[in-house]
Each structure stands twice: as structure tokens, then as C-alpha cells.
Amino acid sequence: GAGVSQSPSNKVTEKGKDVELRCDPISGHTALYWYRQRLGQGLEFLIYFQGNSAPDKSGLPSDRFSAERTGESVSTLTIQRTQQEDSAVYLCASSSFGGGSTDTQYFGPGTRLTVL
């Protein structure tokens, strides 16, 4: 089956503009994560959706960042009034949840965001 897909693959924007990043998880996966990875750095957790539970937003760096997910499908990450420090690769991952091996996360190819 298809893996996690993300769009766009690359996004160049001007400082102050809003951007929207999209993630399509693997069908049937109830858990969805967004991460940010700056050049040469580790994965920075942003937000976690699990089924119909309230999302875990503890990793969002500021109120300029928000994310939505429709049911157990597509998620969008929105960054308002982008700043140069928002430049990074934004990775989405999904898992089927349930403990053990089902917590395995499968990653999408990422969206490389460049804020000029």
C-alpha cells in the first residue's frame, strides 16, 4: 500500500507569509505526528493526533503554529507570519497505535520549507 505522503515537497516563501503543509497518513493509521528538523539537528516534536482524542500540542513552538486533522485522514500544519527561523524540514509520520510494534512510525518524505 501507499506510504505517508506530504506536499509540497519544497516550499519557498517570504517572511511574514502564511504557509500550509499537508500530510496524508497510511490508510488505517490512527496516530499522526508532525516533527520539525532543522539542518543538522534532531527531530523536534510538534504535535500528535491519536484518533478522536484531543491532540497533544505540547511541542508547538508558538501560537503561529497550528495543525488540524480530519478524522483519521489528512492533516495540515499551518504556520502563520513565517519567520526565517521556521526554515526546516517538516516531517509527518503515522502509526497504527495499540502498543508494541504497532507504535512503529512511518515517515513521509518531508516538506523542505525555506523562509527568505
Place this chain on the structure above:
Amino acid sequence: QKEVEQNSGPLSVPEGAIASLNCTYSDRGSQSFFWYRQYSGKSPELIMFIYSNGDKEDGRFTAQLNKASQYVSLLIRDSQPSDSATYLCAVANQGGKLIFGQGTELSVKP
């Protein structure tokens, strides 16, 4: 204290040697443990997972878990230059949320 800690490296080993990557975690309730590999410019990919104490082998890779010591490791036997990458340790808590360490950069020299 970070929830999942790894030495950032770089760890350099000669080709054919054993590479040992270590990870400690703080949440005693953690259930599942994962090792991911990330090549430069690519997304992380799963190498293996473990959730029982002891060793788990898969080809040249062996994961070791010691829940009492809150320690998980990855051994790579007969290291190859193609193993050069960043290795990420990840730990799932009881709620299923995966927490990643910062990763250890491995360099295998021919």
C-alpha cells in the same frame, strides 16, 4: 533531564568492526523501543523495535533492552560504509506517544 538521551557522536568505527550505539530513557513506564536510521537529507527509516528485556537480532543488527537500567542499545556487526548515518532511538510511552532522542552520527571508515 531529557526523556531520551543519546550521545551525539560522531562515532567513528573502521569497516568490519562492531558499532555500539546507546540510549537511555527516563520514563519507567515506557513500553516499546525503536531504532531508526536517517541518511543525510532523507527521512528516518525503521531498523528494528524491541519491547522485551534481552537481545533481539536481525541480520547484522542486534537491539538490547534492559528495562531495570532504562537502557537500550543497538549493535551493528561487520559495519559497512553504507551504515554511515544518524541513528535515532525512540521510546513509546504508555499512551503510545513516541519520543525521539537527538540521534548518534555514525561514520564507518573504509
